[in-house]
Amino acid sequence: MSGTPPEDRVARGDALRFRRPTEADYLRIVSVVDDWWGGRTMHVLLPRLWFQHFTGTSWLAEDESGRLGGFLIGFRSPDQPGVAYCHMIAADPNLRRFAVGRRLYERFFEDARAAGVREVHAITWPGNRTSVAFHRSLGFTPKEGAGTQNLYGTPAVAGYDYGTEDRVVFTRKL
Ligand SMILES: CC(C)(COP(=O)(O)OP(=O)(O)OC[C@H]1O[C@@H](n2cnc3c(N)ncnc32)[C@H](O)[C@@H]1OP(=O)(O)O)[C@@H](O)C(=O)NCCC(=O)NCCS
Structure with missing residues (x-):
């Protein structure tokens, strides 16, 4: 700061x-x-x-x-x-x-x-740990299971964008 x-x-x-x-x-x-x-x-x-x-x-x-x-x-x-x-x-x-x-x-x-x-979606790069912690803190949950893998400690979709960019796929119910 x-x-x-x-x-x-x-x-x-x-x-x-x-x-x-x-x-x-x-x-x-x-x-x-x-x-x-x-x-x-x-x-x-x-x-x-x-x-x-x-x-x-x-x-x-x-x-x-x-x-x-x-x-x-x-x-x-x-x-x-x-x-x-x-x-x-x-x-x-x-x-x-x-x-x-x-x-x-x-x-x-x-x-x-x-x-x-009824729900809010957002994606973030799994290496952006601040963004991952922030979204989790606000009640977002990452997509898990089929199609995801652990990247930087978070379930994420490899190659989600452009076939090359990994993303955590977040959802928050309202
Ligand atoms: C992610 C971002 C928007 C968070 O904004 P912020 O105003 O600092 O976040 P808040 O103060 O509202 O934090 C809310 C909660 O999120 C979590 N959090 C926020 N920053 C965190 C950090 N650096 N480490 C761990 N947890 C964090 C905390 O639980 C926090 O609550 P607390 O401060 O009471 O513990 C800000 O860090 C940012 O602009 N980052 C760069 C851009 C970016 O990555 N955007 C997200 C992807 S689109």
């Missing part, structure tokens, strides 16, 4: 406001994602279309000065109306473990329940 004293970070986390993103938020969000994922190339998963067609089911957190604290990009499945899917979620590295991610998901769950959705 940065040199910001812990009490200041708590105060900043508590002061966050949550709202729907708009297309005007696109460039500032896409410009931080590689850094927020620890240097992984993630911006390719976030073209502008997410901020044109999915803002009504997504969330953004920011402080009083408008500084970005976190975001969640998600949607209700057009093919499976009982399912909502979280495409990306992240918190500012200087605000980690202050429930930014939890509060983003809580809002997403609330939207989903109100729309009659």
Whole structure:
């Protein structure tokens, strides 16, 4: 974490406001994602279309000065109306473990329940142990059994995306 004293970070986390993103938020969000994922190339998963067609089911957190604290990009499945899917979620590295991610998901769950959705899906790279711990902590369970194998200590589907990218396939009942 940065040199910001812990009490200041708590105060900043508590002061966050949550709202729907708009297309005007696109460039500032896409410009931080590689850094927020620890240097992984993630911006390719976030073209502008997410901020044109999915803002009504997504969330953004920011402080009083408008500084970005976190975001969640998600949607209700057009093919499976009982399912909502979280495409990306992240918190500012200087605000980690202050429930930014939890509060983003809580809002997403609330939207989903109100729309009659029964479960939320998300996938993550099994080597992203923070994401695995975070999703488990929020009540997600990984797909297990046939078609999965233990990768980095978590049941995961090898080659799930592109035939080469391994993923933990998470579900959370609402
Ligand atoms: C995953 C991520 C969104 C979590 O956000 P966060 O705001 O730090 O998480 P929260 O403070 O809401 O944590 C909720 C719970 O998740 C678990 N958790 C979160 N980070 C954890 C970590 N580093 N190690 C272990 N457990 C963790 C804890 O149980 C935590 O509850 P607690 O703090 O009361 O113990 C954040 O680490 C992040 O942005 N990572 C990079 C992007 C990413 O990998 N996104 C997920 C894949 S799309």
